[in-house]
Amino acid sequence: MEGGEAGFRTRVLALVARIPPGRVMTYGQLAMLAGSPGAARQAGFVLGSLAGSDELPWQRVINAQGRVSTHKLGFGDLQERLLTAEGVVFDASGRCDLGTRQWWPEEEGPSTPPEPLLF
DNA sequence: GGTTTGACTTGAA
């Protein structure tokens, strides 16, 4: 009986693929929704497999500080640039407003809160 | 099997 349970990796990728443009999710959030709270590091490890992939919006995943965690990998500049193109505003310190940019899968319902996206 | 690492998180100094 193979539990029809998808792997942790598969769940994280599924969530990332559902992040709408202009919105972001944190690693800890992905791990929690994937069913493993605390596995934030592992969530980032999964995304590492997609860095540079244009099929999945990996760019919309940032850390809890509202900053991109890809700076040491060399993708930081690219990620901030891609998010900025979607309407995400980064502070001079490289931080964005998670309060308004953080997306939760429950928001995909019929009721979508007003997005202060100022293009 | 155990060991090591990692796109993290939180709390304290």
Added chain:
DNA sequence: ATTCAAGCCAAAC
């Protein structure tokens, strides 16, 4: 405000 340290879980060796 920033820096340091410990905790956490999943995959790779």
